[in-house]
Amino acid sequence: MKAVAYIEPMKVEVQDIEYPGLELKDGPGVNPANVGRQCPHGVILRCVSTNICGSDQHMVRGRTTAPPGLILGHEITGEVVEVGRDVEFIKQGDLVSVPFNIACGRCRMCKEGHTGVCLNVNPDRPGSAYGYVDMGGWQGGQAEYVMVPYADWNLLPFPDRDQAMEKILDLTMLSDIFPTGYHGCVSAGVGTGSTVYVAGAGPVGLAAAASAQLLGASVVIVGDMNADRLAHARSFGCETVDLTQSGALPDKIEQIVGEPVVDAAVDAVGFEARGHGKDAGEAPATVLNSIMEITRAAGKLGIPGLYVTGDPGGVDAAAQEGSLSIRIGLGWAKSHSFTTGQCPVMRYHRQLMNAILRDKVQIAKAVNATTISIDEAPQGYAQFDSGVAEKFVIDPHGLVKA
Structure with a gap:
């Protein structure tokens, strides 16, 4: 066969x-x-x-x-x-x-x-x-x-x-991908009226966005660097943020929902994340740190994006074994909850x-x-x-x- x-x-x-x-x-x-x-x-x-x-x-x-x-x-x-x-x-x-x-x-x-x-x-x-x-x-x-x-x-x-x-x-x-995106939203606490940020407009990110809508979110914002994928997210009612453009992410969130934070955030990118900006290189902790920054106090983060224990192409020795520079202090200070792993x-x-x-x-x-x-x-x-x-x-x- x-x-x-x-x-x-x-x-x-x-x-x-x-x-x-x-x-x-x-x-x-x-x-x-x-x-x-x-x-x-x-x-x-x-x-x-x-x-x-x-x-x-x-x-x-x-x-x-x-x-x-x-x-x-x-x-x-x-x-x-x-x-x-x-x-x-x-x-x-x-x-x-x-x-x-x-x-x-x-x-x-x-x-x-x-x-x-x-x-x-x-x-x-x-x-x-x-x-x-x-x-x-x-x-x-x-x-x-x-x-x-x-x-x-x-x-x-x-x-x-x-x-x-x-x-x-x-x-x-x-x-x-549908259960995975849905799991990211459920573990982030998405419900009726929630404001939601989804990092990544690939298939899992788009599935998470559709899941957030199914769960009753009032606003679903999708962030990515790919114009075609962002356009597709808009085609079914999502707001979008182009991360190649200058400006801080909290400011962009505030322009959409009226405050620089959302109720829930989903990481649908994983360990091959890039930094924000037009010419940014790979920075594997970017998404995790950015969603902590924009999630409200006592909010939840759903992390269905893949992280691995072995990455031969990692940007440094730490990344090659899955060790990332995560701002855990920020998450602790804001009383965030994190859910990771296979859906x-x-x-x-x-x-x-x-x-x-x-x-x-x-x-x-x-x-x-x-x-x-x-x-x-x-x-x-x-x-x-x-x-x-x-x-x-x-x-x-x-x-x-x-």
Whole structure:
């Protein structure tokens, strides 16, 4: 079958690889302790849609320790074509959303709802994801088929296949960026009448902006340096701040909401942040420090943007191990609350599915979903890296309507 593999910085290619089975086999990035792991609790999916994520782009830029040959892809929606012996409730033919978090459903973290830090799927540390560096080695879903373990626990079946296929470009966002953006807003305390600042107008930032609107925010402000992405944010009702322009961020916030602070802020950028200003270079703590500056006293910060423990391209030795110069004193003085880490997708995906199916939100429009074939994946990665205001959805089998 075809699959998208990371080769080296700024290069991916479509390869022919072995069809998956209900066993975790050795390969690039597979933890030795996971090799041979049997998965009778798993299923094989035919991938209906599988998206390119900004987190994938970090690896493709060479900003992680991802090994050559790693099969990419953690945003998966598919049809069940094979069911393992121990699967009881998921059936062949089900059309399902796959949370990007791989979780066992049995450990303390899973039972407490912290599925982003499952204790049993990654021998290195808590938490796992498909096709991602240091996450245990579960094969990615930017492929024609993929194996999903613990299927009864992990998978979200859509109630009506025909209805789901009509809205598949919206529903494909349930695997990651819609719940992730929503989680950023919920953990930042967004509610009715809130004023909200979202740092970053990439797909997760746009998903967070749409989520803030869904949660009842009165004003959603999106900050970025990319004019096309800011224009897209304005297309669905957001205010915007162009961070290439001179002037302090609190002053720009005050021009919009009447005071230099907001109720809630979301970091949808992560560790490749740049300083503010037209010619600013990379400054990985910029977003964290700026959202502390503009969030009101006793406010909350949602931080779904990715931060890593290993960054070969970091600006200095500290950044290369994920140590950043954060103004924790400012956050302490303002009694801020911080929430970081992988979004626990299962906490939100059923509710967000219902919002999509009942036309309460148009998330595909908000992130400008664009369908490409699996053979076009390398071009999709290149275009995404150039900063286009699009969310690329790979359609491996030609099943997604134009």
